[in-house]
Amino acid sequence: MASRDQHDRMANAIRFLSMDAIEKANSGHPGLPMGCADIATVLFTRYLKFDPKAPNWPDRDRFVLSAGHGSMLLYSCLYLTGYEDMTIGEIERFRQLGSKTAGHPEYGFAGGIETTTGPLGQGIANAVGMALAERVMNAQFGDDLVDHHTYVIAGDGCLMEGISQEAIALAGHLKLNKLIVFWDDNNISIDGPVSLSDSTDQVARVKASGWNAFHIDGHDPEAIAAAIETAQKSDKPTLIAAKTTIGFGAPTKAGTKAAHGSPLGKDEIAATRKALNWDAPPFVVPDDILSAWREAGARGAAPRGDWDKRVAASGDRRPEFERRASGKLHDGFDAAIAAYKQKLAADKPKVATRKSSEMALEVINGALAETIGGSADLTPSNNTKTSQTKELSAGNYGNRYVHYGIREHAMAAAINGIALHGGLIPYGGTFFCFTDYARPALRLASLMGIRSLFVMTHDSIGLGEDGPTHQPVEHLAAMRAIPNHLVFRPADAMETAECWQAALHSTKAPSTLVLTRQDLRAVRTDYVAENLSAKGAYELAAAEGGDAKVTIFASGSEVEIALDARDLLQKDGTPTRVVSVPCFELFEEQDAAYREAVLGTAPVRIAVEAALRFGWDRFVGSDGAFVGMTGFGASAPAKDLYRYFGITAEAVATIAAERVKNGVPKGEAARAIPASEPARPHP
């Protein structure tokens, strides 16, 4: 244990690295690193289990800086403990183009950055996923291979965000006792004192959800140590409410909002050096202090070596543990999908794609023991549970199905945490409309480039009577707009199987499967070994009787409408092809020749999707036709809605035939064709 003086100097190393880096960048948040330096010093030097030489050691403790704006705290700790890629040069290049030291911590930029944080509340919910993953892997592989803690530093903002309540309630319910959260209780937010906007007793609040919680002095190293030890012994998750002074050490700005989000300025920094008795120039840590930190960083080598030995001695468990830790799918997986596709070609089931998703999951969950499913309380609607996935609960962590509760946002963020933890492939469901509730977490999955899987059912007006509050119309556009996110909308059971296969193989981008409530007939009735859906778009039906005059593009439930429209047009002697478009993003990844071939040369292009046109110009051109929605839906039986809004084979065929006959109008005239739908009924 370091002497108090030694501790203070070690903590001050974090403070000065942080304030100097922020000053140099002329941008950043010194308040948290200075306020939480004592907590981080005790945690990183005495308790956190990690090895800077092996940042990806599967059994390391996870540390999540949920208050990501305090990124310099994390970067300082990584540099001081000796992570090789976190050099002093990176610290000096804080917030500069191409540095590892981005404004907010970014997963993948350097070892020890366990998740991307900044959007408040995400980190604590990621940590719930990590802590859950630890318990699941522990139950599945044993204490000798998996036994670690998840630590979090969260700020007032994290706890005010609604997602924190979802995460806290879930963690309390599941008794994730290896989750230990420090609340940086500094009484300050951007607008001023927290008392401007909040009066919540946070300790009482988390206790109400089954947590252990208590207050400490966040600047007393022994109190911090005692708190961690108490928390480690708890049978519940723990919130340590650590009273701190934001910007600790800054003579005039400490304890004020001025310390939160701006460089302190030269004078204040000079005064802080004096006040904390720190002589070293910027970016220099006195040798004895750096040595003490590096020594602490080296603590992890021995336990890591012991763990390596335990893995080596783990016998039968070893290959499966190592495969799962690597993220590689089981060799038999693709073969299982191929066999399933052959069965589908024979059976030609007419089922909702939410049902065909369940059927695919039955195959997947059988082939891959690492999947862990769940739903935000819509299990019977999302069809996310299969025969292999029993209910996971506080006493049964080895099971594979999580009842996330009515908590879409925390579910998505926990799924990110599970994916980040490794060893498991998480998926979870809700209604597609409620991707809106989870959107900040969906975006971070994309930014991080991780294999989070989302199962979104009830994907259009096809859900019927629940009405416009539950009917997505803009959600396909809004999801397709997120970079690095695969949005799949399969047309039948065959495409659903292919989309699931593509999603599971996508290790650098998350996927969302968009699925119907209503039955769809099989449109892919022959077995093709290749995963056609993984090409994003492909010709499903060729033109007959000459060069195509019309190409109809469609996705999901509208593919059968496109095929019916093609029948009508062919009957009238108009050669027409149909292109199924299960995934915009994967289509963009194909080469130009393939894309050109799929788009084709038919003079008339028309798209049909029970959603807004937004994004479809890419396929049909700005003068192309579109049959779909132009606004919100309505409450009525699905068949009535398709008819009312004019999303029918007849409408598609009529518009296409008219354009074949009279040519494609140009410019605004192209937009003046009779709207494919009326405004929604408003009594």
Add this chain to the structure above:
Amino acid sequence: MASRDQHDRMANAIRFLSMDAIEKANSGHPGLPMGCADIATVLFTRYLKFDPKAPNWPDRDRFVLSAGHGSMLLYSCLYLTGYEDMTIGEIERFRQLGSKTAGHPEYGFAGGIETTTGPLGQGIANAVGMALAERVMNAQFGDDLVDHHTYVIAGDGCLMEGISQEAIALAGHLKLNKLIVFWDDNNISIDGPVSLSDSTDQVARVKASGWNAFHIDGHDPEAIAAAIETAQKSDKPTLIAAKTTIGFGAPTKAGTKAAHGSPLGKDEIAATRKALNWDAPPFVVPDDILSAWREAGARGAAPRGDWDKRVAASGDRRPEFERRASGKLHDGFDAAIAAYKQKLAADKPKVATRKSSEMALEVINGALAETIGGSADLTPSNNTKTSQTKELSAGNYGNRYVHYGIREHAMAAAINGIALHGGLIPYGGTFFCFTDYARPALRLASLMGIRSLFVMTHDSIGLGEDGPTHQPVEHLAAMRAIPNHLVFRPADAMETAECWQAALHSTKAPSTLVLTRQDLRAVRTDYVAENLSAKGAYELAAAEGGDAKVTIFASGSEVEIALDARDLLQKDGTPTRVVSVPCFELFEEQDAAYREAVLGTAPVRIAVEAALRFGWDRFVGSDGAFVGMTGFGASAPAKDLYRYFGITAEAVATIAAERVKNGVPKGEAARAIPASEPARPHP
């Protein structure tokens, strides 16, 4: 007071109307209406202040069914108490096309539907806004004109959703003691017992946020009445945890998830008739019971008459109260904006649009006493506070600035509640990236068509060092995709004033103002009386020296880049025009001739926006050029980012010149031009 037998029969009227309507529709949620029938009967017949003959009486109590899937509870009460537009015919047409009885309650469909609910947790947060609006209007106009309660029925789902924590904490902090929430504590969610996913002590939880809370038997009318009276006397908001049986009365399904979301079925309904001793056929309420209900509905006429008299006697306050209740802007408003625009034409300020928004708000808040501002703890960044808007707090409800805390979602939903309440025009700010946190509420504002105003700053990579977690790239597309939502992205102070003016005049669609962190030069330097921004897009700079060969479209911070590119092209002898596009949605509302004229006939079209291309094909065509982002941003100074991602006047001019020279490539070749930006740096 009704006898217990009378009460039971009145409550059973709700139960049978609900179960019969749901049975006929073969769709809906009988569990809540049957479980909460006792609560609703006591509330509607004895306490709720309303007059079915004057559904919009400004001083009525508000009733919000946050658990909107129980819509038949509300429709039943409206029919039974005598709202004229809620006929038995409408009840019979539950969930049918064009009926007033949509699957979930829809604002505007019938009197007494105070807000659209269904997406869980929204209603309780709307109610916080309504209860806040009541206190504000009370403080501004006095007890004689404004003095009413806001009642809510919320389910387990509402309380599990994170937004509820934000709303509860805000209401507790502001001591909104006229807010009374019934929690339908029925232990059942869709997946099964609530214990599958939650262990929260909800009473303890809300007490931690400063609420009054206690348990009652939700089927005991006198306990319900006593609870309401206790709540009415509280100096805090109250949660009444009412233990109920879901599907109360159904012999085999009550108390199970089978009662939640599906018709009970003929046999169960017949058995329920027997169990509850109810002989009347479907859709028939025995005369004595209907009379008792109608009598209760008539209770409000007298207090409403008294209130009318008080308004008539309110002297000076009357015209302002009536104007504000009507939602009409003050006569002087447009003149104040005109004068301000003249000043801007003279001053030509170079400021960030977040700053020019503050300048506009200084004018607006001076001219319109009904505005009420706020921010989700980003006041100094969003520039949402002006000299007129002092801090609102529990003791100071007459003030006009709400520190919403780090609660974007509840802020947006509370803003909806304030707008729905009437008498006030609410606006609130956060970072544009965090529209994602508020999206479900933003969508409902659009679906309802109300004047909610959102101020979203830091709108692109132009925010710089905070990095991709805070840099919107897809958010313009995602917001533009929401139907009936005006998304404004002004280019300078003049456009900002015009966009604010248009937003305030938009009473049937909410608006989001998308604003920069960084300074922008004045691009509109002459005074024009007409609100050009309200046309959505307009020619800002004409081509010189011949017919335009190039049209450059841009919004916001990229308009000055477009103008600089035009200068480069004109210098090279290429006649080039620039179109500023502050609002896609308003452009679509113009006639085809105007749209055609603005789009123009220049062979080369190019758009520039520091965001994704998604949506811009509408202006430039699928073969048009686009300079912007193709993925996430990065952490670095803003100028470095614009350069790195190639969003510069030089890039725009180069691409345009190349196309003028060689023609516009067609098809996939058009997409093969050198990307306007590289992938984001990943160290």
